[in-house]
Amino acid sequence: MKAYLLGGRPLVFPFFSGALRYDCAGCEAPCCKGAALGIGSSRELVTIQQAQPKAPLFAVPSFHQSQRLALQTPAEACWFLDKKRRCRLERVLGHLAKPAGCRLFPFVRFKNAGETVVVLPDFLCPLLVGAPTAVGPASHDGLALEIHQAQVGRSGHKELPVPRDLPWGDAMPLERRVVEEAERHLFEESYVPYAELQYLLALASLGIDGKEGAMRKVEESLRRFIGASEVPSREAVREVVALTGVLRMQASSLPRREVPAVLVALSVMVGVAEHLRGAVRTPRTTVSIWEAHLPLLYVLAHLGSRPVVKSGVTLREAVGELPTVRAPLLKVLDEVERNGRRGVAQPLEDILRVQHEAFAAPLSADAVAMLHGLGRVLLRACTFVPL
Numbered sequence: 001m002k003a004y005l006l007g008g009r010p011l012v013f014p015f016f017s018g019a020l021r022y023d024c025a026g027c028e029a030p031c032c033k034g035a036a037l038g039i040g041s042s043r044e045l046v047t048i049q050q051a052q053p054k055a056p057l058f059a060v061p062s063f064h065q066s067q068r069l070a071l072q073t074p075a076e077a078c079w080f081l082d083k084k085r086r087c088r089l090e091r092v093l094g095h096l097a098k099p100a101g102c103r104l105f106p107f108v109r110f111k112n113a114g115e116t117v118v119v120l121p122d123f124l125c126p127l128l129v130g131a132p133t134a135v136g137p138a139s140h141d142g143l144a145l146e147i148h149q150a151q152v153g154r155s156g157h158k159e160l161p162v163p164r165d166l167p168w169g170d171a172m173p174l175e176r177r178v179v180e181e182a183e184r185h186l187f188e189e190s191y192v193p194y195a196e197l198q199y200l201l202a203l204a205s206l207g208i209d210g211k212e213g214a215m216r217k218v219e220e221s222l223r224r225f226i227g228a229s230e231v232p233s234r235e236a237v238r239e240v241v242a243l244t245g246v247l248r249m250q251a252s253s254l255p256r257r258e259v260p261a262v263l264v265a266l267s268v269m270v271g272v273a274e275h276l277r278g279a280v281r282t283p284r285t286t287v288s289i290w291e292a293h294l295p296l297l298y299v300l301a302h303l304g305s306r307p308v309v310k311s312g313v314t315l316r317e318a319v320g321e322l323p324t325v326r327a328p329l330l331k332v333l334d335e336v337e338r339n340g341r342r343g344v345a346q347p348l349e350d351i352l353r354v355q356h357e358a359f360a361a362p363l364s365a366d367a368v369a370m371l372h373g374l375g376r377v378l379l380r381a382c383t384f385v386p387l
């Protein structure tokens with residue numbers, strides 16, 4: 001992977017070059033409805049003011065959590081969006097006349113990860129997964145040029161949470177390697193081999209020897225637990241592989257050794273989602289499941305592991321933050337606490353099976369809601385020992 005700099009700091013795209021593309025011509029322009037126009041230079045502001053003199057009255061102090069000045073456009077449509085859903089500024093005055101935020105969109109989420117600046121996309125854009133390429137607007141070179149022309153600052157970006165098991169100095173080379181390896185796994189039938197590699201790479205970064213086959217076991221146990229036999233299509237696997245680096249950054253606080261199993265759980269859930277009657281799968285299916293169901297995926301990823309309550313934390317405290325707590329969940333949490341004191345500890349799946357009725361496959365909506373709660377508690381209060 002080529003190295004890029006932003007004001008002397010490493011600039012990282014957590015997806016391979018060409019992986020994420022967009023097609024404005026075939027899009028309903030959600031980015032131009034209620035969008036904030038992120039202003040990169042006074043020249044851009046002058047252009048906007050000439051076309052729309054009162055626009056400065058709608059200034060807002062930040063753009064996508066950055067310190068960039070922005071103008072808030074109407075929810076219905078930007079002043080410059082024409083009937084054919086094209087930008088008038090671009091059509092009349094050229095690409096560079098558009099505000100910087102629009103030129104960068106959807107790659108507008110700049111985050112600090114230690115010394116590195118990470119570029120994440122905004123999934124308001126219906127991004128498509130493309131083939132690797134070194135040239136063109138979707139390439140790393142193309143994005144880096146746009147970022148340079150938009151004068152994105154080297155600092156002032158929000159911090160990404162540090163992974164719980166590695167400092168950024170060690171985690172970032174791992175993340176880059178994971179993205180580099182994605183291309184080799186794009187056309188596989190299953191996500192598991194790529195997860196296996198991520199797992200072994202994470203263990204190597206931690207100085208631990210790993211055994212092959214751990215991710216296969218994760219997949220088997222979670223399929224058994226939720227009663228899911230649906231196989232994700234090759235396109236779905238390809239999308240999860242291409243998005244992996246971004247998803248890993250979105251969940252940057254997760255321990256790097258644990259995140260591959262959580263991604264295996266995601267790939268199974270994406271397979272289930274695309275087989276639902278009437279479902280339409282796009283890359284956003286993957287992202288939305290990741291964002292909405294991460295605590296559930298976390299539980300499913302750890303069914304075969306032994307939960308251990310962190311010292312200085314009580315589960316009762318952690319559970320106090322949940323909106324609702326049902327009796328079976330409380331029993332599971334009591335059992336998790338007792339489990340840590342046992343000579344021979346049980347895996348999470350066995351602890352859940354004690355509440356046989358509540359967590360029998362196929363899972364009820366109540367059971368899934370409780371697993372979400374359990375996941376939130378485990379994320380906050382437990383670590384896991386693989387069995």
Ligand code: SF4
Nearest residue numbers: 032078080081087102
């Ligand atoms: S300035 Fe152009 S690209 Fe930006 S939101 Fe308005 S219409 Fe869309």
